[in-house]
Amino acid sequence: MELLNLARQAILMPAGIQDGDIEKIMNRLLSSSVDAADIYFQSSHTESWVMEGGIIKEGSHNIEQGAGVRAVSGEKTGFAYSDRIELPVLLEAANNVKAIVRQGQNAQVGLVKAANWPLYYPVINPLKSLTDQQKIDLLRQVESETRQLDRRIEEVIVSLTGAHESILVANQDGSLAADVRPLVRMNVTVIVKDNSRREQGSMGGGGRSDYSYFIEQDRALEYGKEAVRQALVNLEADEAPAGNMTVVLGPGWPGILLHEAIGHGLEGDFNRKGTSAFSGRVGERVASGLCTVVDDGTLPGRRGSLSIDDEGTPAEKTVLIENGILKGYMQDKLNARLMGVKPTGNGRRESYANLPMPRMTNTYMLAGSHNPEEIIKSVKKGLYAKNFAGGQVDITSGKFVFSASEAYLIENGKITRAVKGATLIGNGPDVLSKVSMVGTDLELDSGVGTCGKDGQSVPVGVGQPTLKIDGLTVGGTSV
Amino acid sequence: MQNQQEIKRLENTIQDLLDEAKKQGASAAEAGLSQENGLSVTARLGDVETIEHHCDQGLGITVYFGQRKGSASTTDFSQESLKETVSAACSIARYTSEDSFAGLPEKELLATEFPDLELNHPWSISTDEAIALAIECEDAARSYHAEISNSEGASVNTHQGIRVMGNSLGFLHGYASTRHSLSCSVLAQRGDSMQRDYWYTVSRNSAALEPPVEVGKKAAERALRRLEGRSLSTRQCPVLYSAETASGLLGSLIGAISGGNLYRKSSFLLGALDTQIFPEFIHIHEQPYLRGALGSAAYDGEGVATKTRDIVSDGILRSYVLSTYSARKLSLHSTGNAGGVHNLTITPGTFDYQEMLKQINTGLLVTELMGQGVNMVNGDYSRGAAGFWVENGEIQYPVEEITIAGNLKDMFKNIIAVGNDVDYRGNIRTGSILIERMSIAGE
Ligand SMILES: [Zn+2]
Numbered sequence: 001m002e003l004l005n006l007a008r009q010a011i012l013m014p015a016g017i018q019d020g021d022i023e024k025i026m027n028r029l030l031s032s033s034v035d036a037a038d039i040y041f042q043s044s045h046t047e048s049w050v051m052e053g054g055i056i057k058e059g060s061h062n063i064e065q066g067a068g069v070r071a072v073s074g075e076k077t078g079f080a081y082s083d084r085i086e087l088p089v090l091l092e093a094a095n096n097v098k099a100i101v102r103q104g105q106n107a108q109v110g111l112v113k114a115a116n117w118p119l120y121y122p123v124i125n126p127l128k129s130l131t132d133q134q135k136i137d138l139l140r141q142v143e144s145e146t147r148q149l150d151r152r153i154e155e156v157i158v159s160l161t162g163a164h165e166s167i168l169v170a171n172q173d174g175s176l177a178a179d180v181r182p183l184v185r186m187n188v189t190v191i192v193k194d195n196s197r198r199e200q201g202s203m204g205g206g207g208r209s210d211y212s213y214f215i216e217q218d219r220a221l222e223y224g225k226e227a228v229r230q231a232l233v234n235l236e237a238d239e240a241p242a243g244n245m246t247v248v249l250g251p252g253w254p255g256i257l258l259h260e261a262i263g264h265g266l267e268g269d270f271n272r273k274g275t276s277a278f279s280g281r282v283g284e285r286v287a288s289g290l291c292t293v294v295d296d297g298t299l300p301g302r303r304g305s306l307s308i309d310d311e312g313t314p315a316e317k318t319v320l321i322e323n324g325i326l327k328g329y330m331q332d333k334l335n336a337r338l339m340g341v342k343p344t345g346n347g348r349r350e351s352y353a354n355l356p357m358p359r360m361t362n363t364y365m366l367a368g369s370h371n372p373e374e375i376i377k378s379v380k381k382g383l384y385a386k387n388f389a390g391g392q393v394d395i396t397s398g399k400f401v402f403s404a405s406e407a408y409l410i411e412n413g414k415i416t417r418a419v420k421g422a423t424l425i426g427n428g429p430d431v432l433s434k435v436s437m438v439g440t441d442l443e444l445d446s447g448v449g450t451c452g453k454d455g456q457s458v459p460v461g462v463g464q465p466t467l468k469i470d471g472l473t474v475g476g477t478s479v
Numbered sequence: 480m481q482n483q484q485e486i487k488r489l490e491n492t493i494q495d496l497l498d499e500a501k502k503q504g505a506s507a508a509e510a511g512l513s514q515e516n517g518l519s520v521t522a523r524l525g526d527v528e529t530i531e532h533h534c535d536q537g538l539g540i541t542v543y544f545g546q547r548k549g550s551a552s553t554t555d556f557s558q559e560s561l562k563e564t565v566s567a568a569c570s571i572a573r574y575t576s577e578d579s580f581a582g583l584p585e586k587e588l589l590a591t592e593f594p595d596l597e598l599n600h601p602w603s604i605s606t607d608e609a610i611a612l613a614i615e616c617e618d619a620a621r622s623y624h625a626e627i628s629n630s631e632g633a634s635v636n637t638h639q640g641i642r643v644m645g646n647s648l649g650f651l652h653g654y655a656s657t658r659h660s661l662s663c664s665v666l667a668q669r670g671d672s673m674q675r676d677y678w679y680t681v682s683r684n685s686a687a688l689e690p691p692v693e694v695g696k697k698a699a700e701r702a703l704r705r706l707e708g709r710s711l712s713t714r715q716c717p718v719l720y721s722a723e724t725a726s727g728l729l730g731s732l733i734g735a736i737s738g739g740n741l742y743r744k745s746s747f748l749l750g751a752l753d754t755q756i757f758p759e760f761i762h763i764h765e766q767p768y769l770r771g772a773l774g775s776a777a778y779d780g781e782g783v784a785t786k787t788r789d790i791v792s793d794g795i796l797r798s799y800v801l802s803t804y805s806a807r808k809l810s811l812h813s814t815g816n817a818g819g820v821h822n823l824t825i826t827p828g829t830f831d832y833q834e835m836l837k838q839i840n841t842g843l844l845v846t847e848l849m850g851q852g853v854n855m856v857n858g859d860y861s862r863g864a865a866g867f868w869v870e871n872g873e874i875q876y877p878v879e880e881i882t883i884a885g886n887l888k889d890m891f892k893n894i895i896a897v898g899n900d901v902d903y904r905g906n907i908r909t910g911s912i913l914i915e916r917m918s919i920a921g922e
Binding site: 049052055056057058059060061062063064065066075076077078079080081082083093096097099100132133135136154155157191193197198199200240242243244273274275277353355389390391392393394396397399400401402403420421422423425426427473474475476477478 | 523526527528529530531532533534535536537548549550551552553554555560564567568570571572573574575576577578606629631666673674675705708710713743744745849850851852854856857859861862863865879880881882883884885886918919920921922
């Protein structure tokens, strides 16, 4: 397969590592008491450019490469990594790792190519998709066109980042799988001032594509317009209300609610260990019948998409909740094996220097039957939250928070005043049972999500239609 | 000493990088690297769960062509890669703009004295010994009470590393440091209520770590005391930040007075220098030269000498927190804070934890905060919280699923007391902090 050769060229050849060497490392790792083992090679090139104060202020180019070696026996994992992709170093790593398992008879394995799998993004190098001069010109254009949008704009910051990453993973069954993952992102932040009041607005997007993504459909310029719009709304915003009230969440990025409130709690590791508020609840009702939630790594070109996960499992569309009933968890290989289920293509790691864990890809709720306007109209008094800054969850107690960066009061079925960023807090296992209306307007976010777990960051996507939740605590200051 | 040789070797690597930058035409350059080895061991339910061997290295260089700059970094220390990294940085500098504020620090601000800050205390612990410690710690938590129902495990971590930095003004220095920690996280259950909490101890010297049994017991106590938490009705009341949550308040202060936010005019403390931002009894200072402390350093990320200094005294903001670049943007001088502050310390008051509870009388003790919810531009503050309801100075019941909100400017001014129950585990050292009044939102 072409991908495998590309990954060999990108990672192994510069280091002088042959397939035979991988076999040697694998054979060093294996013994009869090893349930699973893998060797993960990675090479990633990233760049970033920042325009601020009217000048191209920063540029950087970063290379990260290395290999991680893992052996698993029962629930025990041994792991070592090195940024030196050299046979003696990796053989020694294999020796260290093997100390975790009881010694058994040595096993032997020969490498075989993994079966073909579908690809959900093109095999491209985004860093080469524009010349450096063209990247700079794009930043300048976005900056100047954004700056002209309103006289109250004080500062415009535009950033552009791109990553070209190759991974190659060898498993204990001898299978060898590879992926080449492009990822681009652009962000526009504006600071506006009116009299003495200053506010900020920010918008960005991207995906597994190249830089032409930002030029198509004038996306880059749209980010600028949207950042200015949000900043100006914030200039007018009043104190947010405090207390329990009906909350309507807008479509798209507010799907971060699903990510925090239920997504993390449905990751296989927490459920295998019984530490999640959702542990042992498969088959039970955890949401209103209007809710169907999926995690889908197969959406073409999305930020959270993967052709294969970091253990070589092809990505899937996994139904988490169907018509309110909990269907299953997101799994990596270790937790799937220990729970007696199939891996779901959710085994992800930040890099070769971290162990894989069950992680989300693109998590979203399917569309419902209500017209979004009808949803707003149905609310006598409440909050309409359109944009969020980020969130957090305690998977054991189920408590989650997320911070609104753009929100409005709903009064008598109409959106009235803008209110300043308020934090929403709720309980994961019951928030979705309070969903009383689901819109027809499913949207995915623009491609800005980054999820953190145990200190590891991975790109993710979220999405949802307009949702009405009958009662969520809004943490404003106006009592 | 093996360390000395290794530092020397890595200093040569930095010097080679700087020489290469000059060769490729850069008018100035600065470079830094780090190399780190470590071991992490986790035990769960009485048995080892993971053993991780860490081995990290990375280097970065910034080159200047006059007032234009470019940066590059790599994890590959081969000669060939070093050359490529320098040329990547130089190539980027062809496209960045002239920036009259860019450049190396003023030479006279660079550190010239390098006292031994006692940061390097290698821990010769074997994998088996580390596993035994982790198991001892987790056992103490699990056997603490019948309601401790499950565990996320206990971990022992030990790291040893070398950092070197240099620039084309002749600054070149490297040092070794260590960091060790022990942590434990367990679950408590009573009926439908399930709660998790943790405790950890961290130090540059393993001898200063809390005993494993203490760490385990504290984790268990903390998880148990949260069981059957309730929400509160929406109200306003006094809020006591426990020492470990209070450090976040000082973190927000540092954010607001750091050069980057100031020159971007995205700080709620714009123009607050020499004005009263806290009550008169508040003094906050930086102590970079504390022996063996986690935040100690003789110089910052640019080689600028750090200083023992007041940031706030008598409640008045005396100094910003600046790097070379942000200082120039503000027509000031670097304060030696490229990369952050060093052992930020608020002078403790006279009350211990129990007396601080008496000071609240009736109000909320916050022991956990969730979410971002802090707006640096205007100081708006709204975060998820958990803790305890206090009446007549006594804890009544655990509280969860609430938010606390206010504006940082007002919150700073309305501090009533700072406790002497200081948490020394981080770079920000503070006791608990009592704020006169905040908005609570709940059921
Ligand atoms: Zn997340």
